[in-house]
Amino acid sequence: MRFKWDFDFVKASKYFYIFSIVVTLIGVISLSVRGLNYGVDFKSGSNVDIKISKAVPKDQVVAVLNDLHLNKDVNITTGADRLNIRFSEVLSNDDENKLKSAFNKKIDAKASFEVNTVDPEMARELQLNAIYAVLIASVGIILYVTIRFEWRFAIASIVALLHDAFMVISIFSIFQLQVNLTFIIAVLTIIGYSINDTIVIFDRIRENMRFAKVKTHRDLSDVVNKSVSQTMTRSINTVLTVLFAALCLLIFGSSSIRMFSLAMVIGLMFGAYSSIFIASPLWLALKGKQKPKSANRSKATS
Incomplete structure (x- = not known):
């Protein structure tokens, strides 16, 4: 029997938005003043x-x-x-x-x-390649989600995954943790995990929208809450499984992968709530601005 989460996720999202905005501002200041502590991979x-x-x-x-x-x-x-x-x-x-x-x-x-x-030339090349890797991955995800769902889902999902990546970068900047190639691998892995969890929720939202009679913003909000509730157990099980593996790597792994493991742990913790409290409410905000459809089309695919 599936456990039902009776909780207003949309209403609670404002607290997570505030938290993420505060961390983002601190991260921007830290990156502007202190930058990142580049390892030898990115610094000659x-x-x-x-x-x-x-x-x-x-x-x-x-x-x-x-x-x-x-x-x-x-x-x-x-x-x-x-x-x-x-x-x-x-x-x-x-x-x-x-x-x-x-x-x-x-x-x-x-x-x-x-x-x-x-050497200096190789360091610059590695920095550029790392940026290109993240940008290409992001563009690919936008195209995939737009084709499979719609542009509102694409915008919400890209904001969520960039949120997760930037949170990790901010924490590494604030505490001056060393950034090397394994860190970039961790960021790309986190992006992949984030979009996977987000798409599961979005797929459920799209499915529920087919049978929902949406007339008001409250109806839309109920669809989002219902969809998140239906996928919450799956999301928790997934994040705990991956987080446990990342923690084991952090505690028992060698020093060469310590920053990778730490970045994974940080990214998973931020990613645990971004799909629920960042991506889904953002889609709701974008969808709420759409002009209402006629009653005969209320069951149409979102």
């Missing part, structure tokens, strides 16, 4: 990832870099079994060899190194 320089056999104090690493004169614009992140050094400039082969030799000699003889280098 060298990233040295070191697997260590013991805990290493940060000041020891700083001392080694000072001796090698490699202490300019360096960001050091330490962990229990890994250590990361990000240089804003590209290390030469000679500098890499000196760093490895000095680290093995003075800090940890069993340490192993992985060095990734991106």
Whole structure:
């Protein structure tokens, strides 16, 4: 037996709109003032990832870099079994060899190194490609939803998915979390998840509109509430399943996919309500501006 959610989702949506607008404004300010904390994938320089056999104090690493004169614009992140050094400039082969030799000699003889280098031209190309990927995905979704449903559904769905993507970007900017290629993969995955959940609700709205006698805005609102109620259990089960998997990756996964997992968790939490409280009420607002149809066409497809 299907559980029925007796709740006015449309009425409650204003609180979620306010919350999203506040986070968006904070995100815009943070992006304008601080920008994003680009990793080596999007910022020229060298990233040295070191697997260590013991805990290493940060000041020891700083001392080694000072001796090698490699202490300019360096960001050091330490962990229990890994250590990361990000240089804003590209290390030469000679500098890499000196760093490895000095680290093995003075800090940890069993340490192993992985060095990734991106030159300025490649960094710019990766940034542009990431933007193109998101834009192309968005345009494709608009065309698909417009053909399958109507333009109001398309606008509402694109706003919802861009909302989810921008919320993740805002959080990463506010807390200066590192943005790399895995972050872009996470954003594209979140967009795919968001549109999938939104289309399920929109498909139910379209189905219910075929048999609804819509004469007033309240009737439209009832259709949206009924449609969301009918798909709510499915939405909750889906988001909890995916969220549990993302949390497991975040807690037990390696450091190389930590930002991917974190972006997924953040995006899933925002996406959990965007289809219900952002996309559906927005469609209702757009549909409410449409001129009323005659009684014989009240059952026509929306």
